Amino acid sequence: MDEKRQPDGIVLTEAQLKSRRQRSVAIALALGVLVLLFFAVTLVKGPAVLVRPI
């Protein structure tokens, strides 16, 4: 019973796992920057954030 059970389905290689982790971190950072940007601009514009010239 010591045998390790192979997981079902697709098993990612080390390279695939590493690149997926890298991409996930990049997406998280990009979303973080977007949140900070909206926060900063809201502070700059104050209540006028919804008043935009068309």
Added chain:
Amino acid sequence: MSVVDHNAIELGPRISEAEVGDYIALLKPRVMSLVIFTALVGLVIAPGHFHPILAFTSILCIAVGAGASGALNMAYEGDIDALMSRTANRPIPRGRITRAEATAFGMTLSFFSVMTLGILVNWVAGALLAFTIFFYAVIYTMWLKRWTAQNIVIGGAAGALPPVVAWAAATGSLSIEPILLFLIIFFWTPPHFWALALFRSDDYARAGIPMLPNVAGPDATRLQILLYTIVLVAIAFAPWPLGYFDAVYGVTSLLLGSGMMWLAIAVYRRREGVEANRATRRLFAFSILYLFVLFATLLLEVVVGAVAPMVIG
């Protein structure tokens, strides 16, 4: 005999091994740097006060929008990029990223850059950025590039729009100055790209792209380069006598314009052999310097104008 054909195509799902660097390459960082620079000039010469955070947001959105255009361009041109030595190392021909992944990436960035610019800055700039992306990805990449030898003349409008978008971001409207910047880049594009096309004509022929040297021949291209350079030099100089930009810009424009004219005449006159090749490469390299120094002069004038009173006073 084995029943299973081991040479059969693998049918399992494709798991991406693309790294962040591959996605950054899709954004065409070198083109993006020129877009950031020209947009910065458009932003800085705009009148009135513009909050630094809004200025940063505008430049960021314009840069991301330009990157999105690059990704959509590479997604569509994956087939011909593989045929040209200049583009064969891009992520799609190398098999790092699929065309569908690049399309999704480009569309996502387009959406976010336009919406962010519209919501946080203003919708004139947002709409202009959307138009720029559409013009580059659809009008130029999908339509003009494979259809007409005038591809880069008309398509050049997309590359000329970033300073206009930046001006619109700062002012909420348009004026003569950003249109002058647009015209300078617009008329700079043909001599720049046709010089490249002259010494890369084999590449373009292999990919089946109707660049002017392949369609009309090298001599006709040399004449067109010369004619467009004359127009470019005149348009780049005109803002000084018209009173839009001052004497420092005017003199710089004259000096740089003389260099462009000299090299364009050399391209026109030297038509064969190593000398001809060297002349086109020189014009291509100098054209990059020309645009950079011309715009840097405008940028420096504003910076010096802002800093000098503080230093003196």
